[in-house]
Amino acid sequence: MIPIAFWRNRRRYYNLIGNKCKSCGKEYYPPVHICKKCGSKDLVDWEMPKEGKVISYTILLEPAEEFKPYAPIYLGLIELTNGVKVIGMLTDVRKEDIRIGMKVRATLRKLTEDRDGGQIFYGYKFVPVE
Amino acid sequence: MSRVFVASVGLVPIGDQWHKSISDLMVEAALKALDKCPWAKPDRIIVGNMFSGASSSQEHLGALLASCLGLKGVPAFKVEAACGSGGVAVHEGYVAVKAGLADVALVVGVEKMKDILTPQATKALAMAEHADYTQVVGTTFISLNALIMRYYMEKYGVTREEMAAFPIIAHKNAVTAPHAQFKRAITLQDVLNSPMISDPIRLLDSSPAGDGAAAVLLVSERYASKENLVEIIASEVANNYFLVVEREDPLFLEATYIALKRALDKTGLKITDIDFFEIHDAFTITAALSLETMGLSERGKAPRDALNGKFELNGEFPISTFGGLKARGHPVGATGVYQVAEAYLQLTDQAGPNQVKGAKYGLTHNFGALDITTAVHILKRVG
Numbered sequence: 001m002i003p004i005a006f007w008r009n010r011r012r013y014y015n016l017i018g019n020k021c022k023s024c025g026k027e028y029y030p031p032v033h034i035c036k037k038c039g040s041k042d043l044v045d046w047e048m049p050k051e052g053k054v055i056s057y058t059i060l061l062e063p064a065e066e067f068k069p070y071a072p073i074y075l076g077l078i079e080l081t082n083g084v085k086v087i088g089m090l091t092d093v094r095k096e097d098i099r100i101g102m103k104v105r106a107t108l109r110k111l112t113e114d115r116d117g118g119q120i121f122y123g124y125k126f127v128p129v130e
Numbered sequence: 131m132s133r134v135f136v137a138s139v140g141l142v143p144i145g146d147q148w149h150k151s152i153s154d155l156m157v158e159a160a161l162k163a164l165d166k167c168p169w170a171k172p173d174r175i176i177v178g179n180m181f182s183g184a185s186s187s188q189e190h191l192g193a194l195l196a197s198c199l200g201l202k203g204v205p206a207f208k209v210e211a212a213c214g215s216g217g218v219a220v221h222e223g224y225v226a227v228k229a230g231l232a233d234v235a236l237v238v239g240v241e242k243m244k245d246i247l248t249p250q251a252t253k254a255l256a257m258a259e260h261a262d263y264t265q266v267v268g269t270t271f272i273s274l275n276a277l278i279m280r281y282y283m284e285k286y287g288v289t290r291e292e293m294a295a296f297p298i299i300a301h302k303n304a305v306t307a308p309h310a311q312f313k314r315a316i317t318l319q320d321v322l323n324s325p326m327i328s329d330p331i332r333l334l335d336s337s338p339a340g341d342g343a344a345a346v347l348l349v350s351e352r353y354a355s356k357e358n359l360v361e362i363i364a365s366e367v368a369n370n371y372f373l374v375v376e377r378e379d380p381l382f383l384e385a386t387y388i389a390l391k392r393a394l395d396k397t398g399l400k401i402t403d404i405d406f407f408e409i410h411d412a413f414t415i416t417a418a419l420s421l422e423t424m425g426l427s428e429r430g431k432a433p434r435d436a437l438n439g440k441f442e443l444n445g446e447f448p449i450s451t452f453g454g455l456k457a458r459g460h461p462v463g464a465t466g467v468y469q470v471a472e473a474y475l476q477l478t479d480q481a482g483p484n485q486v487k488g489a490k491y492g493l494t495h496n497f498g499a500l501d502i503t504t505a506v507h508i509l510k511r512v513g
């Protein structure tokens with residue numbers, strides 16, 4: 001994790017802010033420079049809907065160095081209600097309760113921290129909704 | 131434009147090579163190839179490598195290799211396309227010879243994975259993905275493949291046991307491959323009992339880390355009368371959208387599809403004309419997706435076809451004839467060069483017990499990350 005790179009994108013990680021094509025309306029997360037559907041360069045920042053469902057998941061036992069203290073971590077492939085797919089950690093859930101099709105909501109959580117500089121990295125994670 | 135031939139190859143056995151540096155590995159592979167063709171003097175050198183900076187604090191590999199070989203004045207450089215670096219390096223050598231800019235292009239793929247610890251290697255491999263949007267949420271390369279594997283199994287109702295067919299075939303073929311990392315067969319129980327890494331991916335679903343280097347010597351038609359040549363009749367590279375989540379259908383490898391289609395169109399061949407396939411089986415799931423995208427199995431059917439013997443050495447479409455990425459090994463940036471070298475051995479009847487009898491055409495398929503950059507080569511027996 002490179003602290004300045006994280007800081008640069010922090011608003012996107014906090015609130016799932018991607019962008020939207022002003023010409024054809026297609027929505028993106030992460031944001032794109034050029035619309036992949038119509039080729040327009042006229043895009044505006046756009047907040048993703050927070051609700052979605054799990055279309056796949058994994059229990060990762062050997063994460064990268066930054067996430068080692070939190071292993072195992074649960075990762076979900078989430079389809080948001082606007083059709084955009086994102087990958088994010090699943091939290092506030094027991095591993096045996098994770099299901100394909102499970103409804104989830106994005107929420108702001110601590111992702112990890114920089115053990116040298118003390119910076120805490122926050123971002124979205126997904127929690128189940130009943 | 132010139133025709134392009136492989137004149138010789140050099141293979142370093144893959145594994146823990148603690149006593150050899152990255153330049154030792156490159157030079158060993160290069161000399162094995164060059165010694166077979168004393169008439170050949172490289173006028174271009176391409177090195178395929180992914181993370182020598184992270185593994186060996188060493189970049190600038192092209193000129194380093196040229197210098198180690200005692201050469202001056204040669205255009206020599208490294209190309210990088212993550213795990214597809216080797217295939218792209220062969221492509222760059224092909225382009226130079228094809229265009230008439232080189233008569234003898236030495237292509238070497240190299241990776242030194244065992245000088246660093248697993249977390250460092252994991253981090254280096256994760257760099258193949260979009261740093262800002264995958265690493266930050268805790269995704270590693272293996273977990274990304276795990277998400278896709280579960281998605282696939284769920285969508286097509288494929289069982290865990292069926293998926294295991296691929297590592298079993300790979301290990302079976304590696305038993306008699308002199309340069310393979312794992313020269314041993316495995317059983318279904320071995321796969322199912324191997325440690326979980328990222329559910330549903332277990333250790334034996336994943337290609338191993340290893341040190342390795344391979345070389346292929348490409349020559350122009352000026353040398354067409356030399357012995358033991360194999361012709362490269364197609365060399366295609368294509369990209370796909372960087373993030374798997376951006377793709378309309380994450381289970382369809384579009385870069386593979388496009389590169390393969392171009393290669394077949396240019397050669398006038400059908401996929402069923404090819405006698406063997408060195409596929410990018412970095413994970414069990416990538417073997418299945420590759421075969422289905424290539425049209426060798428229907429969607430969702432590759433594991434069952436594998437169980438029925440379709441992809442065995444003596445089956446309809448032999449794959450990973452020396453063990454593939456799973457068992458021959460996957461020293462990432464070297465892999466694509468190993469594949470082309472193996473196709474050369476098959477098409478010159480030097481594959482020993484692994485020989486696909488009478489093979490005329492061979493295909494190699496190598497990609498970076500999950501089909502982000504894909505290189506496809508078709509090689510043809512000469513004479």
Ligand SMILES: [Zn+2]
Nearest residue numbers: 021024035038
């Ligand atoms: Zn648009």
